[in-house]
Amino acid sequence: MTLGSIAALRPVFYMVMGVSLMIFACRMAQRSNGWGMRIMLFGALALGLGYAVLLPMYEAGLIERITITAEDMRTGDWVEKFSGAALGWHAVKLVLMNLGWLAFGLGASIHVGVLRPLNSNRPEFHTESSTSTTHESIA
Numbered sequence: 018m019t020l021g022s023i024a025a026l027r028p029v030f031y032m033v034m035g036v037s038l039m040i041f042a043c044r045m046a047q048r049s050n051g052w053g054m055r056i057m058l059f060g061a062l063a064l065g066l067g068y069a070v071l072l073p074m075y076e077a078g079l080i081e082r083i084t085i086t087a088e089d090m091r092t093g094d095w096v097e098k099f100s101g102a103a104l105g106w107h108a109v110k111l112v113l114m115n116l117g118w119l120a121f122g123l124g125a126s127i128h129v130g131v132l133r134p135l136n137s138n139r140p141e142f143h144t145e146s147s148t149s150t151t152h153e154s155i156a
Contacts, residue, residue: 028073035068042121049128057124063117071110080106 042061046054074080081103089098126132 024076028076031068031072031076035065035070038068038121039065045128051128053124053127055124056120057128060117060119060121060124063113064121067110067114067117071106071113075110083107 038061042058046058071080075082081100083099083103123132
């Protein structure tokens, strides 16, 4: 593998992306508060851990890759083919990265106001009427 190849630069790209996501979210968190920013910060930290640590470990070969062929799916013995550590790390990667993107997107959408809490900016109507309530009989 040459130094300037795509395969050689992929782990560096993952690390830069993970660190820049964390820096981006931390800079936004300094100027804001609330649950949206906290959720987005959690998502950025989870993605930063996944991109800066887990994915470069896969690229370096420190964590075994899981590749399932059509023959493995047909015979059904793909679970026994891989070690428990490989399946565990694969599950950690899937949960961490998917939860990170979900939390980052949810926090960003709450932060910019796309998703608002149900009680925000809703006028409250307090009317007192002398009419009967729904639980009283009319007769």
